[in-house]
Amino acid sequence: MLSSLPGPAMNVFVSHSRQNASVALALRERLKSANLTIWVDAMDLAPGADWKKEITKAIERANGFIVLLGPMPSPDDGQRVEWQQLAEHEYYLDPDKPIIPVVLGSVDLPGFLRTRQSISVDPDAPDLDALAATLQIALQNPSQTVDHEKLERGRAARKAALDNLKEYSRELERADVKNAALRGLK
Amino acid sequence: MPAYEKSVFINCPFDDAFEPLFHAIVLTVAARGFTPRCARESEGQATPRITRIANGLMSSKYSIHDLTRFQGEGPENLSRFNMPLELGIALGIRHAGATGAREHNWTALVPANFVHHKFVSDLAGYDVPTYDGQTAGIIRAVAAWLSLQPDFELPTPSARSILDSLDDFERRLTADKQQSLGTLTWPAIVRHSEIVLSQITVL
Numbered sequence A: 001m002l003s004s005l006p007g008p009a010m011n012v013f014v015s016h017s018r019q020n021a022s023v024a025l026a027l028r029e030r031l032k033s034a035n036l037t038i039w040v041d042a043m044d045l046a047p048g049a050d051w052k053k054e055i056t057k058a059i060e061r062a063n064g065f066i067v068l069l070g071p072m073p074s075p076d077d078g079q080r081v082e083w084q085q086l087a088e089h090e091y092y093l094d095p096d097k098p099i100i101p102v103v104l105g106s107v108d109l110p111g112f113l114r115t116r117q118s119i120s121v122d123p124d125a126p127d128l129d130a131l132a133a134t135l136q137i138a139l140q141n142p143s144q145t146v147d148h149e150k151l152e153r154g155r156a157a158r159k160a161a162l163d164n165l166k167e168y169s170r171e172l173e174r175a176d177v178k179n180a181a182l183r184g185l186k
Numbered sequence B: 001m002p003a004y005e006k007s008v009f010i011n012c013p014f015d016d017a018f019e020p021l022f023h024a025i026v027l028t029v030a031a032r033g034f035t036p037r038c039a040r041e042s043e044g045q046a047t048p049r050i051t052r053i054a055n056g057l058m059s060s061k062y063s064i065h066d067l068t069r070f071q072g073e074g075p076e077n078l079s080r081f082n083m084p085l086e087l088g089i090a091l092g093i094r095h096a097g098a099t100g101a102r103e104h105n106w107t108a109l110v111p112a113n114f115v116h117h118k119f120v121s122d123l124a125g126y127d128v129p130t131y132d133g134q135t136a137g138i139i140r141a142v143a144a145w146l147s148l149q150p151d152f153e154l155p156t157p158s159a160r161s162i163l164d165s166l167d168d169f170e171r172r173l174t175a176d177k178q179q180s181l182g183t184l185t186w187p188a189i190v191r192h193s194e195i196v197l198s199q200i201t202v203l
Helices: A018-031 A051-061 A077-089 A128-140 A148-185 B019-031 B049-058 B082-097 B135-147 B159-179 B186-197
Strands: A010-015 A036-039 A064-069 A099-104 A119-121 B007-011 B035-038 B062-066 B105-111
Touching: A010 A018, A010 A051, A010 A077, A010 A128, A018 A036, A018 A064, A018 A099, A018 A128, A051 A077, A064 A077, A064 A128, A077 B135, A099 A128, A119 A128, A148 B035, A148 B186, B007 B019, B007 B049, B007 B082, B019 B035, B019 B062, B019 B135, B019 B159, B019 B186, B035 B186, B049 B082, B062 B082, B062 B135, B082 B105, B105 B135, B135 B159, B159 B186
Parallel strands: A010 A036, A010 A064, A064 A099, A099 A119, B007 B035, B007 B062, B062 B105
Antiparallel strands: none
């Protein structure tokens, strides 16, 4: 277990798949401290509890998130449900909420995690102590978990998306005029 | 033609009762940085409707299928099967993607309480979003699903601010419809979505 860093008390939700459950549990052991409460379903879900309801409650209680991805390319169904919940609560829009993707191997991030700084880990030999220490610091410094460069690129993409929408509507209008003219000829 | 990676094909009823929900889906898709598309974009063409829908689905990486209307209607109490049929086409494209064709991601919007397990039980293994028949619910479900997709990019308006813009969107569409003697065209819907969204400040 790491020694506590100065900072506010936090509830941290660890989202994981079956494929990386052992890493989630190892991190839980290393990160829990006086000011960090770590929630991992495999350990913190009471037997017989309504899994979906408890996940929702834990996500709503949390003010920090660690998302484990990989080494397989896709999350399992359980993690998909967690992501749907995270997405519905739109925590990813709040730069004051630390959300830290931890990537075991090489896996594409889902859109809502793309503007967060991810931590890459060798899935064959993960240094869990070093990972826990990095996560502890990141959790206490939410702004460091945001990838500002990608956010800037996203702003340009948003402008391009609106321009594309405008162009698409013009294209449709031109097609409408053409079709109306053809119908007139008939 | 809009980029395949950013195209979201919307498969839902196009009648008056569903219109506010359809507009909410369109605005949400556009707000999340994607291009909304639907069967209405090719209305004037001579091609059969099902072919136009298949073409639209195949040229879109994403599709949204509303399956909330499943009950019998009219004097013969028949339910319409178009939505599940078109979802079937999307599933076919998805499976073709696994064999080398272009990737396709779909979702179905279903009513709460798992009632879809009774009328389309083959979807029981999928965790599809539910909503309560209200615009706020459909915006939340669609916004969340899109944010999970690999082509989604931040920053983006929140679901709350999309909902807040919906009244302005509807006002513009109503005015356009009145000016066009009762016809609201698909190009007009797309154009007004762009106008409304360009007024939202995103941090």
